Amino acid sequence: MIQLFMPLGFLGFVYREIKGSMANIEKMFELLAQQPKVLSPPGAPALQLRNSKVEFRNVSFSYQAQRTILHNVSFSIEPGQKLAVVGASGAGKSTLVKLLFRFYDCDSGQILVGSEDIRDVDQASLRKQIGIVPQDTVLFNDSLLENVRYGRVDASDEEVTEAIRLAHLEALVAQLPEGHHTMVGERGLKLSGGEKQRVSIARTILKAAPILVFDEATSSLDSKSEQAILQALREIAREHTSLVIAHRLSTVIDADKILVLHQGRVVEQGSHDELLSQQGHYATLWQVQQQHSNESVTP
Numbered sequence: 562m563i564q565l566f567m568p569l570g571f572l573g574f575v576y577r578e579i580k581g582s583m584a585n586i587e588k589m590f591e592l593l594a595q596q597p598k599v600l601s602p603p604g605a606p607a608l609q610l611r612n613s614k615v616e617f618r619n620v621s622f623s624y625q626a627q628r629t630i631l632h633n634v635s636f637s638i639e640p641g642q643k644l645a646v647v648g649a650s651g652a653g654k655s656t657l658v659k660l661l662f663r664f665y666d667c668d669s670g671q672i673l674v675g676s677e678d679i680r681d682v683d684q685a686s687l688r689k690q691i692g693i694v695p696q697d698t699v700l701f702n703d704s705l706l707e708n709v710r711y712g713r714v715d716a717s718d719e720e721v722t723e724a725i726r727l728a729h730l731e732a733l734v735a736q737l738p739e740g741h742h743t744m745v746g747e748r749g750l751k752l753s754g755g756e757k758q759r760v761s762i763a764r765t766i767l768k769a770a771p772i773l774v775f776d777e778a779t780s781s782l783d784s785k786s787e788q789a790i791l792q793a794l795r796e797i798a799r800e801h802t803s804l805v806i807a808h809r810l811s812t813v814i815d816a817d818k819i820l821v822l823h824q825g826r827v828v829e830q831g832s833h834d835e836l837l838s839q840q841g842h843y844a845t846l847w848q849v850q851q852q853h854s855n856e857s858v859t860p
């Protein structure tokens with residue numbers, strides 16, 4: 562079960578590489594059995610996190626030769642701060658996260674977590690320090706309680722129940738025929754996209770890693786679900802260094818820093834107010850989203 566859990570948080574990314582159902586468990590096992598592209602150096606020490614700072618220094622990266630996806634990307638997230646990344650589809654946002662988890666190595670530059678170059682440390686120990694709320698959460702055919710427990714398999718029922726509460730899933734639980742013990746997943750109760758993300762948030766709360774990555778769902782959620790997710794995230798983000806891949810500006814307004822990626826380059830970075838006053842890419846994006854949004858967001 563532990564082996565099953567360990568890569569679970571990362572699957573949100575690789576799922577997109579599997580055509581078909583996210584919950585197709587056989588595909589998932591096939592995927593987990595694949596040889597990873599990047600391995601820890603032999604005898605690599607475990608990451609000893611002295612602080613939870615995350616830093617990209619002049620990172621360039623290409624999946625294939627002759628097509629550079631990230632060009633000289635630099636940014637840092639101080640411990641306890643929240644960085645939001647915005648940019649058009651294909652700008653390279655998810656690629657940043659794949660590099661942070663060291664699914665790939667950058668071609669040049671450095672990625673540091675807690676001031677350690679991630680290439681020098683044991684991969685599993687790096688990934689242990691990062692909790693992820695992916696776009697697509699996998700639910701196993703099991704009870705809600707057990708689905709949340711995947712966040713930390715040795716968590717007690719009380720700890721799991723508390724994580725469910727903190728993830729604002731209690732109202733849902735109250736409506737379920739067998740409460741926490743209701744089966745969810747492919748053959749059980751189908752949860753909405755927003756509810757599934759809150760299951761991920763509950764798992765992340767249980768995992769209690771100091772660094773949090775939130776990959777916002779692209780599909781539009783109703784504003785009640787969105788608010789519930791944002792509220793749950795805000796509560797856990799306070800304790801974490803967070804990296805948020807954002808599609809809606811409601812997620813970024815309260816970020817300490819916003820990074821604007823355009824065709825793999827950082828074209829702007831700053832707070833919401835700073836970027837609005839620059840009247841550049843972010844300000845344009847903001848205006849467009851304001852026009853097209855039915856959300857009542859106040860800056």
Ligand code: ATP
Nearest residue numbers: 578624625630648649650651652653654655656657
């Ligand atoms: P979106 O908002 O649509 O999720 P994104 O900003 O997260 O987009 P990425 O997923 O990082 O963008 O992709 C950046 C570029 O890298 C895209 O052009 C994409 O086609 C390419 N890319 C992503 N994954 C791979 C891969 N495994 N192999 C080759 N190219 C890839």
